Amino acid sequence: MARGKDKGLKSTVALVPCSSYDPERVYQALKQGLSLIGGIEKYVCREEKVLLKMNLVREADAERAVTTHPVVVEMLARILAEEHYIDVSAGDSGGFGSSVRSMERLGMREELTKYGCRMAPFDEAVRTEYPQGIHAKEFMLARDVTEADALISVCKMKTHALEHITGAVKNQYGCVQGKHKAAGHTRYPSAESMARMIVDLNLLVRPRLYVMDGIVAMEGNGPTSGDPVPMNVLLLSTDPVALDSVFARLVYLDPEAVPTEVAGAQMGLGTWREDDIDLVTPDGPLSMLSAVKKYGKPDFRVNRKKGKAEGIMNTVTFLRFLKPAPRIDADKCRRCGVCVESCPVEGKALRFSKGRDHPPVYNYRKCIRCFCCQEMCPHKAIYVRGRR
Ligand code: SF4
Ligand code: SF4
Incomplete structure (x- = not known):
């Protein structure tokens, strides 16, 4: 075979x-x-x-x-x-x-x-x-x-x-x-x-x-x-x-x-x-x-940037802070909580800290940038952007 x-x-x-x-x-x-x-x-x-x-x-x-x-x-x-x-x-x-x-x-x-x-x-x-x-x-x-x-x-x-x-x-x-x-x-x-x-x-x-x-x-x-x-x-x-x-x-x-x-x-x-x-x-x-x-499709929207020294970016907390991070579009968020449930970090790196009437809030110090929240959001409310 x-x-x-x-x-x-x-x-x-x-x-x-x-x-x-x-x-x-x-x-x-x-x-x-x-x-x-x-x-x-x-x-x-x-x-x-x-x-x-x-x-x-x-x-x-x-x-x-x-x-x-x-x-x-x-x-x-x-x-x-x-x-x-x-x-x-x-x-x-x-x-x-x-x-x-x-x-x-x-x-x-x-x-x-x-x-x-x-x-x-x-x-x-x-x-x-x-x-x-x-x-x-x-x-x-x-x-x-x-x-x-x-x-x-x-x-x-x-x-x-x-x-x-x-x-x-x-x-x-x-x-x-x-x-x-x-x-x-x-x-x-x-x-x-x-x-x-x-x-x-x-x-x-x-x-x-x-x-x-x-x-x-x-x-x-x-x-x-x-x-x-x-x-x-x-x-x-x-x-x-x-x-x-x-x-x-x-x-x-x-x-x-x-x-x-x-x-x-x-x-x-x-x-x-x-x-x-x-x-x-x-x-x-x-x-x-x-x-x-x-x-081929030259205008296909995909991230074409090569990662730079990501090993270091992940081990040094300060540098990790500069990495692209997930963000929530408040207008699209329906407060379903799937993102919070999906976060694999112990103690969660995003929570409904302002209550269920508001979108969840990220703690970027805890966030490991795995993007599980972005992947699992059923309402297209999470996107990934650089810190600036
Ligand atoms: S999964 Fe999406 S819609 Fe649901 S609470 Fe999180 S950001 Fe809002
Ligand atoms: S990117 Fe990963 S670690 Fe950060 S909040 Fe989303 S699920 Fe949690």
């Missing part, structure tokens, strides 16, 4: 144009993409227990581009059913709420049932040791992940306040069960340390295949409060670093500015280097330059 990138060989990324979530179009595009990388059977056996690991960061309607679009997951389930895969499920562990409820809100129950695909609840944690981890040696994984034989990571093309983008590599953080994700933010508070931990996690759970929903991406205040923007592509690869590097280039972002790209290459998960990537499309091979010209 082929797995990941073979040493010395180039990584292949399939780019398939697809401009709508019409199920038939997505189905055909996925079939083309899978065939370009050698067919699903090259990576997953029919008898294996397959988990489609989506991005369900939190409950939202499909049009908001917060989650992997349900049609992409449903059409993958359809392809697997047609190929006689016998044990297939789909799910994720979001940061807040139930993943089954998220899938129901996306209207997935009926379609998945039609293709014999179960909804995985990700509701139970299993302590999983990983002694060979370079940065992280233990994870609290969802049982649905530990019991799966083969993961297919079905990620979403989105911006991310901490890691610039969330795509193929970052998607695996949802393998960590529910509230245990918050603990990860306090243990790995900088973008770089978080990225290294996530790369270890990828090396542990080793998805066989990564499929990125970039038909409609999220730009701006991602990963949950940004704006949907059509990018009209599906990307498929066995190398998540290569896949994310194509995403980055399409939005005019230097892969070296992305902590998960840098850590992914350093730790042997994959490559972001253009010379090491074969980009293939239904019309034949394509140079990165041509792909960017044809499918």
Whole structure:
């Protein structure tokens, strides 16, 4: 069974144009993409227990581009059913709420049932040791992940306040069960340390295949409060670093500015280097330059700045104070308290200190800039800005 990138060989990324979530179009595009990388059977056996690991960061309607679009997951389930895969499920562990409820809100129950695909609840944690981890040696994984034989990571093309983008590599953080994700933010508070931990996690759970929903991406205040923007592509690869590097280039972002790209290459998960990537499309091979010209979006709103010495910024309190920080737009805030609940810092770094008639107030001395509050706010009321 082929797995990941073979040493010395180039990584292949399939780019398939697809401009709508019409199920038939997505189905055909996925079939083309899978065939370009050698067919699903090259990576997953029919008898294996397959988990489609989506991005369900939190409950939202499909049009908001917060989650992997349900049609992409449903059409993958359809392809697997047609190929006689016998044990297939789909799910994720979001940061807040139930993943089954998220899938129901996306209207997935009926379609998945039609293709014999179960909804995985990700509701139970299993302590999983990983002694060979370079940065992280233990994870609290969802049982649905530990019991799966083969993961297919079905990620979403989105911006991310901490890691610039969330795509193929970052998607695996949802393998960590529910509230245990918050603990990860306090243990790995900088973008770089978080990225290294996530790369270890990828090396542990080793998805066989990564499929990125970039038909409609999220730009701006991602990963949950940004704006949907059509990018009209599906990307498929066995190398998540290569896949994310194509995403980055399409939005005019230097892969070296992305902590998960840098850590992914350093730790042997994959490559972001253009010379090491074969980009293939239904019309034949394509140079990165041509792909960017044809499918790129120079005005895509994403943070393109490279981080400066973030290790120092995080350890020296004074310097940390200068880092971009979350802020609340009082006009948008509905005082729901989800941000306060999501804050992983002991004693909370934001509270309703002026009462529930006012938005929560930040204590920036305590705040570790993990941006969980910004990620979880259901009303797009939190944004991230520099101190000045
Ligand atoms: S989650 Fe958003 S809307 Fe709710 S209290 Fe916090 S800032 Fe306000
Ligand atoms: S206030 Fe927000 S950014 Fe600061 S530590 Fe809490 S969740 Fe993280």
